[in-house]
Amino acid sequence: MSTIQDNLVSKNKQYAASFDKGHLALLPAKKYTVVTCMDARIDPAAAFGIDLGDAHVIRNAGGSARDAIRSIVISEQLLGTKEVLLVKHTGCGMLTFKNEDARGIVHKNLGDPAVKELGDLDFLPFPELEGGVKDDLAYLRGSKLVPDNITLSGWVYEVETSKP
Amino acid sequence: MSTIQDNLVSKNKQYAASFDKGHLALLPAKKYTVVTCMDARIDPAAAFGIDLGDAHVIRNAGGSARDAIRSIVISEQLLGTKEVLLVKHTGCGMLTFKNEDARGIVHKNLGDPAVKELGDLDFLPFPELEGGVKDDLAYLRGSKLVPDNITLSGWVYEVETSKP
Numbered sequence: 001m002s003t004i005q006d007n008l009v010s011k012n013k014q015y016a017a018s019f020d021k022g023h024l025a026l027l028p029a030k031k032y033t034v035v036t037c038m039d040a041r042i043d044p045a046a047a048f049g050i051d052l053g054d055a056h057v058i059r060n061a062g063g064s065a066r067d068a069i070r071s072i073v074i075s076e077q078l079l080g081t082k083e084v085l086l087v088k089h090t091g092c093g094m095l096t097f098k099n100e101d102a103r104g105i106v107h108k109n110l111g112d113p114a115v116k117e118l119g120d121l122d123f124l125p126f127p128e129l130e131g132g133v134k135d136d137l138a139y140l141r142g143s144k145l146v147p148d149n150i151t152l153s154g155w156v157y158e159v160e161t162s163k164p
Numbered sequence: 165m166s167t168i169q170d171n172l173v174s175k176n177k178q179y180a181a182s183f184d185k186g187h188l189a190l191l192p193a194k195k196y197t198v199v200t201c202m203d204a205r206i207d208p209a210a211a212f213g214i215d216l217g218d219a220h221v222i223r224n225a226g227g228s229a230r231d232a233i234r235s236i237v238i239s240e241q242l243l244g245t246k247e248v249l250l251v252k253h254t255g256c257g258m259l260t261f262k263n264e265d266a267r268g269i270v271h272k273n274l275g276d277p278a279v280k281e282l283g284d285l286d287f288l289p290f291p292e293l294e295g296g297v298k299d300d301l302a303y304l305r306g307s308k309l310v311p312d313n314i315t316l317s318g319w320v321y322e323v324e325t326s327k328p
Contacts, residue, residue, distance in 0.1 A: 002315050004196045004247050011213020012328055019326035021205070026257055028204035032168045038220040038235055040192035041185070043209045049175020056202040059223040061235040070285060071202055071225040077269050079257055083168050093190055093243055105241050106309070114308040121234060144278040145270070151166050162183035164176055 024053035032056075032083040033075045037063040037092060041159040048087070048164075056081060062094035063087060064124045065136035073145050083151040084140065088133050090158045094125045095132075129156060188217035190243070196220075197239045200251040201227040201258075205323040212251070212328075220245060226258035227251060228288045229300035237309050247315040248304065252297050254322045258289045259296075293320060 001009070033056040036044055044050055044057050056075045058068045065072070065086055075081045102123040107115045126132035133154040140146045155164045165173070197220040198208055208214055208221050220239045222232045229236070229250055239245045266287040271279045290296035297318040304310045319328045 002247060002317070004194060004315075005249065005317055007194075008212045008249065008319075008328065012211060012326070015211050015213070016326045022324040022326070024205045024323070026203070026205075026255055030168060030171075033202070038197070038222045038239065039190075040217050040219055040221075041188045041190075043216055045207045045209065047176060047179050048172045049179070052207055053204050055204055057204075057223050058202045058225075059221050060232065061222075061238040067234060068224065070231060070287060073270065073282075074225040074257070074266065074287060075202065077273055078261065078266060083166060085169065085172065091190055093238070097242065102238065102242060106237065109241055110308060110311060117308045118237075123234060123238060144274060144281045147274060151168075153166070153169055155172075159188070160186040162176070162180045162186070164172065 021052050027080050028053065028055050030054040031081045032085065033058060033072065033081045034085045034087060035063055035065055035068050035072070036087040036157070037061065037089055039089060039092065039159070042089060042157065047157065047162055048085075062092060062124055062126065062132070063089070065140050067124055069143070069145060076146070076150055082149070084146075085153050085155060086133065086136055086140070087155040087157050087164070088129060089156065090129065090160060092129065095127065095129060097125055099123050099125060185216050192217065192219050192243065192245055194218040195245045196247040196249065197222060197236065197245045198249045198251060199227055199229055199232050199236070200321070201225065201253055201256060203253060203256065203323070206253060206321065211321065211326055212249075226256060226288055226290065226296070227253070229304050231288055233307070233309060240310070240314055246313070249317050249319060250297065250300055250304070251319040251321050251328070252293060253320065254293065254324060256293065259291065259293060261289055263287050263289060
């Protein structure tokens with residue numbers, strides 16, 4: 001096993017030794033969904049106060065609602081959640097490049113076959129943080145897949161202070 | 165604000181009061197990525213031993229590698245990660261339905277415009293857990309977007325015991 005895999009196994013032993021939540025149900029107890037970034041500086045459970053079993057947590061590069069739509073539909077239509085909190089954050093990597101930059105890096109590092117596999121993939125960068133939150137909320141509000149009875153809100157988390 | 169939004173704000177105040185990690189860098193310190201499910205019963209940081217700042221955490225319905233490919237490419241090609249741990253789990257909701265079931269529920273609940281918006285969206289359910297992990301690993305191994313120098317591993321997390 002790699003060092004990283006060893007870390008998972010050894011740290012998990014400590015976690016499992018005092019674990020007493022094996023009875024929790026599949027459906028989130030508090031019926032909500034958090035969509036946020038994959039960024040390493042965010043611990044959603046701790047920072048946003050999500051107790052185990054309470055909420056779905058969807059994470060991707062940038063906390064993109066568009067990228068998350070499959071998971072959001074499953075969360076609200078199949079698994080009963082009623083509210084979505086969208087949380088983007090300061091210092092996001094998605095603010096630092098454009099689609100053509102990302103495609104250029106893939107081409108340089110991995111060559112033509114990789115670019116071909118990308119097809120028309122949108123990396124979904126966004127040039128400005130508040131605007132990114134607003135755009136994603138507008139997308140969800142306009143989507144027929146997110147009915148009006150789903151409560152939506154948008155947030156900016158500061159990785160420097162840990163505050164929303 | 166909704167009760168859920170109030171919860172985020174009040175719990176975050178406690179978190180922020182003792183927060184001392186505002187100096188962490190954008191690039192994950194331990195250069196790895198965890199892909200896992202949005203399931204409410206999983207707390208990746210605690211269960212998998214991920215310290216703040218160490219790893220990207222991507223989460224979606226089922227912990228799908230296919231659904232996560234945009235984020236995985238950004239993680240390894242733009243943000244320097246070198247290893248991906250794919251973690252699916254027992255009792256996953258994605259084991260309980262097929263694409264046609266999900267489409268039927270969307271149609272029943274939200275009508276024709278929502279189904280039209282779905283287009284050919286694949287909900288990416290999988291009928292069997294170990295097979296789901298193997299399929300996703302095979303997808304990543306076969307992808308030109310994931311070069312051979314990226315270490316890959318697949319895991320099953322037991323939500324009943326918290327063990328991998």
